[in-house]
Amino acid sequence: MSPKAKWISAATGLAVSAAVAFVLVGHSSSSLGQRVNAALDDGQAVGVRVLELPLFMLLGGSLIAGALAAIAVERFSRRTVRPARVALVTALVLSLFALAFTADRRVNRLENQISELRSKLTAQRMTMADSAEPDTVAAVPSSAPAAPATAPAQLASSTAKSPGAAQKPAAATPTTARDKLLLDPEAIKRTLAKNFATPALRSAILDRATDAFEFRSPNPLTVAYITVTNLKTPGVEVQFGGNLTFRTLTSDFARSNDCSIAINGEAGVSPQENNGLGTFRGHMISNGKSFMTEIAGNPRPFLSFGKDLTQDPVSFKAQIAKDRSVPANAYNLIWGRLDAVVDGVVQTAAERDRQPRTAMGLSKDGTQLIMLVVDGRQQQYSVGYTRAEVGTVLAAFGAYNGMLCDEGGSSCFYMKKFNGIVNSPSDGVERTTYTHFGITLHNPTAP
Numbered sequence: 355m356s357p358k359a360k361w362i363s364a365a366t367g368l369a370v371s372a373a374v375a376f377v378l379v380g381h382s383s384s385s386l387g388q389r390v391n392a393a394l395d396d397g398q399a400v401g402v403r404v405l406e407l408p409l410f411m412l413l414g415g416s417l418i419a420g421a422l423a424a425i426a427v428e429r430f431s432r433r434t435v436r437p438a439r440v441a442l443v444t445a446l447v448l449s450l451f452a453l454a455f456t457a458d459r460r461v462n463r464l465e466n467q468i469s470e471l472r473s474k475l476t477a478q479r480m481t482m483a484d485s486a487e488p489d490t491v492a493a494v495p496s497s498a499p500a501a502p503a504t505a506p507a508q509l510a511s512s513t514a515k516s517p518g519a520a521q522k523p524a525a526a527t528p529t530t531a532r533d534k535l536l537l538d539p540e541a542i543k544r545t546l547a548k549n550f551a552t553p554a555l556r557s558a559i560l561d562r563a564t565d566a567f568e569f570r571s572p573n574p575l576t577v578a579y580i581t582v583t584n585l586k587t588p589g590v591e592v593q594f595g596g597n598l599t600f601r602t603l604t605s606d607f608a609r610s611n612d613c614s615i616a617i618n619g620e621a622g623v624s625p626q627e628n629n630g631l632g633t634f635r636g637h638m639i640s641n642g643k644s645f646m647t648e649i650a651g652n653p654r655p656f657l658s659f660g661k662d663l664t665q666d667p668v669s670f671k672a673q674i675a676k677d678r679s680v681p682a683n684a685y686n687l688i689w690g691r692l693d694a695v696v697d698g699v700v701q702t703a704a705e706r707d708r709q710p711r712t713a714m715g716l717s718k719d720g721t722q723l724i725m726l727v728v729d730g731r732q733q734q735y736s737v738g739y740t741r742a743e744v745g746t747v748l749a750a751f752g753a754y755n756g757m758l759c760d761e762g763g764s765s766c767f768y769m770k771k772f773n774g775i776v777n778s779p780s781d782g783v784e785r786t787t788y789t790h791f792g793i794t795l796h797n798p799t800a801p
Contacts, residue, residue: 421447536565536582536722537752545750549743550574560771561614561795563587569747574708576743577736578728579767579777580751581615585663586721589796592659594619594640594686594789598631601786605775608768608792616768617712617725619688619789620760631788634760636689637680638789653678654689655757657714657723661685668720670755672696688791690714690757694745698754705741705758710765710780713744714791715753723793724753727767731780760787768792 421443539557546553551573558566560581567580583590593611596602596619608616623632631646636654638646642661648654655673660666660683669681673693680687693701694713710730716723726747730738739747741758748756763781768774775784 418447532559532562535559536584539567542567542750546571546747549746550576558771560769563590563795564615564793566615566769566771567751574737574739574743575733575735576728576730576739577777578726578739578747579769580724580726580747581767581769582751583615583723583725583793584721585659585668585723587795588664590663591794591796592663592686593792593794594688596787596789598645598788601788602790603784603786604766604790605768605784607790608770611792612770612794613768613792614770614795615725616790616792617714617727618760618764618766618785618787619791621762621764621785621787634691637687638689639680639684639687642685648678648689654691655693656680656687656689657716657757658684659686668716668723670716670757672755673757688714688759688789690759691761692741692758693756694741694758695749695753695756698749700742700745700749702742702745708738708740708743709761710763711739711744711761712759712765712767713748713756714759715748715751715756717752718754722752724748724751724756725767726751727765727777729765729778729780731762732778735778 535557539555543553543555546555546569550571552571554570556568560566563585564581564583567582569578569580570576593607593613593616595611596607601621604616604618607613620631620634622630623634633649633652634654635646636648637656638644639658653673653675656671658669658671658681660668660681666683666685671678671680673690674696690713692705695701695715698718708730711726711728713726714724715726726744728739728744728747729736744758745756763779763785764787765777766775766779766784767777769776779785
C-alpha cells in the first residue's frame with residue numbers, strides 16, 4: 355500500500371471510530387435507536403451551524419486545509435516540495451478567499467434586510483391584533499383542506515371531522531370583549547431581564563381567553579412566541595388529536611378544528627414517515643379515550659384536562675414524580691419529553707444545547723395555560739433555548755409547572771388571528787407530526 359493510501363485509510367478509520375463513539379457515548383441515557391437518531395439530529399444541527407458561517411471562512415478554510423493536506427501528503431510520500439507549486443496554490447487560495455469575502459458581504463446584507471422585514475411584519479401583526487377589538491369578528495370556517503380523518507382507532511381529537519361530515523357552523527359574534535392583558539408585560543420584562551440581555555416584548559389580545567407575546571433577545575439571539583390562555587373562560591375547549599399511523603400538518607389540524615391557537619405534537623423518533631414514536635411516548639388520552647400509556651421505567655411528564663374546563667381541575671404530573679397514576683377526570687391528556695419547571699423550580703439538567711423548542715406550562719392554580727415555541731438553528735435570526743432557558747421563560751409568564759415537548763424542525767405555532775404559522779421553523783417550512791394540541795374558543799350561550 356502506498357503512503358498516500360495509508361494516510362487516507364487511517365483518516366477514514368479515525369473518522370468512523372469517532373462517529374461510532376459519538377453515537378454510543380452521547381445521549382447515553384437513551385436507547386441505541388434514540389442515540390442514533392439523536393446523533394443524526396446533532397450532526398444536522400452542527401452542519402447547519404457550519405453552513406451558516408461566513409462564506410469566505412468556509413471556502414477559505416476548506417482551501418487552506420486542502421492545500422496543507424496536499425503538501426503533507428507530498429512531503430510524507432518522500433517527494434520534493436516544489437516552491438512554485440506552493441506559491442501557485444497559495445495565490446489561488448487567496449484569490450478565491452477574496453472572491454468569497456465579497457460574495458459573503460452581499461449575502462450578509464441580504465440576510466439583514468430579510469431580518470428587518472421579519473421584524474416589521476411581526477410588529478404590524480402585533481399592532482393590528484392589539485388595536486383591533488378581539489371579540490367583534492365572528493369565526494369563519496377555513497377554506498383550507500381539512501386534516502385526514504381521525505377516527506377513534508386513529509386518535510380522534512375532541513372535535514375532529516371525517517371527510518364529508520358536516521362542519522360546525524360559524525359561531526355568532528360574542529357579546530363580551532376584553533381590553534386588558536391577562537399579565538403585566540412590564541413585570542414579565544423585568545423578570546426576563548435577569549437572564550436575557552435587553553429583552554424586547556410585544557403583546558396582543560387574541561380573544562376573550564388568550565393573549566399572545568413575541569419575545570426577542572439579542573443575547574442569546576432568540577425569537578420566541580408565547581401564549582397565555584385563561585382556561586376558565588366560558589367556551590374554551592382543548593383539542594388534542596392527529597393520527598398515530600401517518601402525520602399531518604398542525605395548521606391543517608388547527609383549521610379543521612377551528613383552533614384559535616395550536617402547537618405541534620409528537621413527530622416520532624426520526625424524520626422518516628411511519629417510524630413510530632420510539633421511547634418518546636407517554637400517557638395519551640383524547641376525547642375521553644386512552645390511546646397510549648407510558649413505557650414502564652421511562653416516565654414522561656403530562657398535562658391532564660377535564661371535559662369541562664370551567665369546573666374540572668387541570669393538573670400536571672412531572673417526569674420525576676414517583677406516582678404515575680392518571681387523574682380520574684382526564685378527558686384530554688398530552689405528554690411531554692422532559693420537565694422544564696417543577697413546583698416553581700426551573701430544571702437545568704441535560705439539554706444544555708440551544709435548539710428550537712416547543713413547551714407547555716401551567717400556573718400554580720391551574721387556571722392559565724402557557725404555550726411557547728422558540729425558533730432555533732438559524733444563526734442570523736434565532737439560535738434556540740436550552741432546557742433551563744425554556745423553564746426560565748415559562749416561569750416568567752406564570753408557569754409553576756411545565757414541560758418540554760417535541761422540538762427541532764417540528765416546532766411550530768399556529769395563531770388563527772395571524773392566519774397561520776407565526777414562527778420560522780428551522781426546516782424553512784412546517785413539518786408534519788403525528789399529534790397536535792390546540793385551543794378552540796366557542797361563543798358561550800350566555801354573556
